[in-house]
Amino acid sequence: MARAVQLLQALSREGALSITEAAEQIGAHKSTAYRLLVTLAQERMVEVEPDTEKYRLGQGLFDLVTDTSSQPDLLHASIPECHFLSGQSGETVTVSVLEGSEIVVVHQTLPRRRVITTDWSNTRGWPHVTASGKVLLAFLPSGRRRQILEEPFPRLTKYTLTSFSELEPQLKQVWEDGYAVSDEELELGIRAISAPIRDSRGQVIAAVSISGPVFRIEKDTLPAIGRQVVDGADRISKLLGFE
Numbered sequence: 001m002a003r004a005v006q007l008l009q010a011l012s013r014e015g016a017l018s019i020t021e022a023a024e025q026i027g028a029h030k031s032t033a034y035r036l037l038v039t040l041a042q043e044r045m046v047e048v049e050p051d052t053e054k055y056r057l058g059q060g061l062f063d064l065v066t067d068t069s070s071q072p073d074l075l076h077a078s079i080p081e082c083h084f085l086s087g088q089s090g091e092t093v094t095v096s097v098l099e100g101s102e103i104v105v106v107h108q109t110l111p112r113r114r115v116i117t118t119d120w121s122n123t124r125g126w127p128h129v130t131a132s133g134k135v136l137l138a139f140l141p142s143g144r145r146r147q148i149l150e151e152p153f154p155r156l157t158k159y160t161l162t163s164f165s166e167l168e169p170q171l172k173q174v175w176e177d178g179y180a181v182s183d184e185e186l187e188l189g190i191r192a193i194s195a196p197i198r199d200s201r202g203q204v205i206a207a208v209s210i211s212g213p214v215f216r217i218e219k220d221t222l223p224a225i226g227r228q229v230v231d232g233a234d235r236i237s238k239l240l241g242f243e
Contacts, residue, residue, distance in 0.1 A: 131194035200241030
């Protein structure tokens, strides 16, 4: 069991490992590393890259960590706060989770003044173009993040970041600021600010965002709106048991 945990930790750090590399990482014989990898692969905790035949973390592990069975509690805690944030900011508020390699909007509260009528509820998309996606990417293990961010990224607008070298500084900034920004990267004329929601263990399981047109969410207002969404995310996290 201890070696299996060490192996998963090594894959998280390195991204992908051959059988020989895996054995070196855990200080075991290649046959031992192979048996561990086969067992983990049967449980979908690891998977093989077709082109390199190296092992990487599998979808089963992330399904376990981000089990969508927690969504009823997440929504129960989030919906009142989304209505509060929407009333406070006058903008659209969404809650999103990461499923596989996609960002999924699980709830949306629309403002009373509907300049924007797009309904994002239950939609799926690329995480690199949304503020919520950037938040969730920022808190992933580096190996998993590299799996999702396979270059080149699809360009949705002229402002979309299309390489890891462009996106990485923004992901690091999330740790410093506590929030992420999408500036017309998903849709022209729309800005969004998002912050992480944590469960009782401190794991980032979702993100809440405020979005609206650029003529209302101006760049000099981003820090103040960032503080609003961080405070909202903290209140949701507290309801989920995070201290």
